[in-house]
């Protein structure tokens with residue numbers, strides 16, 4: 377017997393060889409697992425927004441029509457849709473400081489990585505950092521926990537220069553604000569294909585600012601992989 381990581385109910389787990397392997401995903405009850413809505417096609421080819429057609433969504437159109445942002449973020453992939461259940465899980469994950477919850481997502485995160493990024497070979501992941509204040513409050517960076525699941529070298533060299541909430545700014549402010557991120561060792565990313573990792577893609581602004589900073593400092597390409605597409 378073990379306890380569901382989300383609701384804490386006891387789960388009877390049938391022991392199979394597969395369930396004994398790390399990352400087998402047997403860490404939630406069936407009810408909780410079913411509340412996680414995996415994104416199925418069709419999606420926007422750039423940001424992975426669930427939609428009814430296969431074309432580029434209107435948001436991505438605006439980004440791609442702006443010469444500053446065109447092609448900066450090659451592509452985002454997300455694993456789950458944002459729904460009420462996910463909102464509850466995330467607030468537990470982030471604000472109760474429950475780092476163990478990351479294990480709930482491990483199996484789906486790894487499977488999605490393998491199936492969605494077949495055509496590109498990344499040199500490294502870079503987790504989106506928290507501001508030092510936020511990291512101190514929370515005790516862990518959830519983006520780093522997610523990046524730890526991936527079979528790629530991880531570079532923790534981005535730093536946040538400030539942590540204003542991107543979602544509270546207008547689109548124009550988001551587009552124009554600069555230097556949200558800074559670097560410790562820019563030489564490490566020159567010519568590299570980088571995969572940014574974060575928990576959620578909301579407006580795409582944070583990820584694009586990070587991507588732009590990497591491209592401006594010589595990265596060859598930047599894509600992103602996020603747990604949730606809101």
Ligand SMILES: [Zn+2]
Pocket residue numbers: 380381382383384385404405406407408409
């Ligand atoms: Zn449960």
Ligand SMILES: [Zn+2]
Pocket residue numbers: 420421422423424425432433434435436437
């Ligand atoms: Zn899009």
